[in-house]
Amino acid sequence: MTTTPASSARSLRVLMLCGYLQSAQIFSGRLGNLRKATKSFAELVFVDPPLVIEGDDNPDKEAPPLSSLKPEEHPRGWWTMRGEAGRRSYNHFDEFFQFIREILEKQGPFDGVLGFSQGAGAAAVITGLLEKPQLNPIFENINHAPFKFCIIAAGFEMLDPRAKVVFEEPLITPSLHIIGQTDALVTNDRSIALSKQFVNSRVEFHDGGHFIPSKTPWRNFLKSYIEVFIRAEEAAERSLAVPGPQPSSGTATPSDTPSGAATPAEVEIIAQEVKAT
Secondary structure, eight states: OEEOOSOOOOSEEEEEEOOTTBOHHHHHHHTHHHHHHHTTTEEEEEEOOSEEOOGGGOOOTTOOOGGGSOGGGSOEESOBOOHHHHTTSOBTHHHHHHHHHHHHHHHOOOSEEEEETHHHHHHHHHHHHHHOGGGSTTTTTOSOOOOSEEEEESOOOOOSHHHHGGGSSOBOSOEEEEEETTOSSSOHHHHHHHHTTBTTEEEEEESSSSSOOOSHHHHHHHHHHHHGGGSOTTHHHHHHHSOOOOTTTTOOOTTOOOTTOOOHHHHHHHHHHHTOO
């Protein structure tokens, strides 16, 4: 499933990649305020991951059976991992690359990408491969230009060699890294390490955990950051100059609605990965 606004007459198109066990519909709903804030100039394209997660790949043993859910509610993932070796060699990773190439060429072009958690890792590696498609045979001769920007929320370095090779040389695409100071699933050191793989990176912390902050100052900041890339001239420099959210704006409180909050099942599977060295 791909979720887009009713009108596609926008200045920018942004590929939106959800986290593990989420879907395009769930992610779109959680980022509803951002969709409304950017609708005058950006089309946010939410794409379902290719895999429906079930059986041993879903750590939530109390999850309802797929037969009781609508297709758009099925828990999904970009790839899976199983066991110690699986943390360093992902299952279905080549299928992920092929799926994304088809999305880029058939539904693109896209000006930028925003990813959360597993989707953030996906966003980072896709950004790198659009800069250097020769690093992966599936991306060779792809008909898509590099992104103008990349937004990575709760991202982390990936351990599979097919991902690690992309970051052997720093990437030049402007990037924004959103990190929760109390994120116990994706630790700050892993997120910061990923940010250092980008030359034109900007890091913004919020006081909460594993989610994209949704309060007004953060929503306005993200809107302003994305809007910078309507005009290409000196966009990287201007993106660094966008005023950041106020220090208290990302604080997680009971009244917050976390935009990308992890499900209880996602907690376990992400924790397994980020503990790997």
